[in-house]
Amino acid sequence: MDPPLDPRFRRIYNADEVASIEDYPFLAALLVNKQLWCGGAIIDGDTVITAAHCLQLQYNNRFFREYVKMLSVRVGSSNATYGGELYRVTEIFFHPNYKPNTLEFNLAILKLHKNITPDQPNTHVAQIDYSSDKNGFGGLGGQVLLQKIVLPVYDLADCQEIYGRDLVTRSNFCAGYITLTKNVCNHDAGGPAIMDGLLVGILSFSSKRCDERDQPAVFTTVGAVANWIETLGDKQIKLTKEVIKNPD
Incomplete structure (x- = not known):
């Protein structure tokens, strides 16, 4: 069994801001x-x-x-x-x-x-995705607070090169930065990706370490289902x- 991840690698890493549930009540x-x-x-x-x-x-x-x-x-x-x-x-x-x-x-x-x-x-389900805000609960000062991060959509073919075509299919989309160390983590799984108030994806998995560049997060596209x-x-x-x- 792999050793447990350092807590700082378990949830949203380098979030844009601590979010309010009033802005994301769903x-x-x-x-x-x-x-x-x-x-x-x-x-x-x-x-x-x-x-x-x-x-x-x-x-x-x-x-x-x-x-x-x-x-x-x-x-x-x-x-x-x-x-x-x-x-x-x-x-x-x-x-x-x-x-x-x-x-x-x-x-x-x-x-x-x-x-x-x-x-x-x-939330209302969106049929098509182009970009997304990712929301999740991250550790901050010993508390598990709602956090927000904006991630650009990552090229699907490039994402497949990283994780393989078995793990990234046309029912997925990927999001993340190539050069910045901003990301979501595996323990953010299940959290929603939102675009213009619409639910566009549910986080499936991400990199094992959230401080790595060019390691996109993989979402299941809810529009596909x-x-x-x-x-x-x-x-x-x-x-x-x-x-x-x-x-x-």
Whole structure:
């Protein structure tokens, strides 16, 4: 097992600013036993979208389904550890085409025990992405505060050269700087990328070290699955609940 990363490499590195939840009220923090685990975004009254790999252990999604009481979502606070409101997670649904070995379609839906307070608006899903703001909870002065970073879109072919075509497909987009040490980190996974107030992506993965130049972050493009998300909201399809098996 790899040693734990230095805390400064776990979340947004060299953020543009500490953000206010009032500016991004649709942001959510996914907690495991009240500790920050991943980010997410509110997309319906009782629904949060996040990264699927945040909700599995060793390629198996059974654990958190059996121990769903460990999971909660905090909304309405700029601090992931207190304030706002806590909601229990009651169900977890993975995208039916999610592949844990390549992180393709790395999306999951969380259903909450009740509707979120009306003053926490949901995001609207964008069909097309060109650029993005990335929001997440980063460490600052011992607190886990909401932070914002603006990242330019990174050429997809160049991104594939770095991570490989298996990990970066046409259902992804990449964002990051070539020369600046500003980035998001793997522990920001599940957090949203926003463009003009629209949800355009969910962070899938990034570089293991957040202080490296030319190491873009990889997002799942939500526009590629917009129909799936909308259909989930209408409850018109049966969601997949199969246990994810180890890859061959």
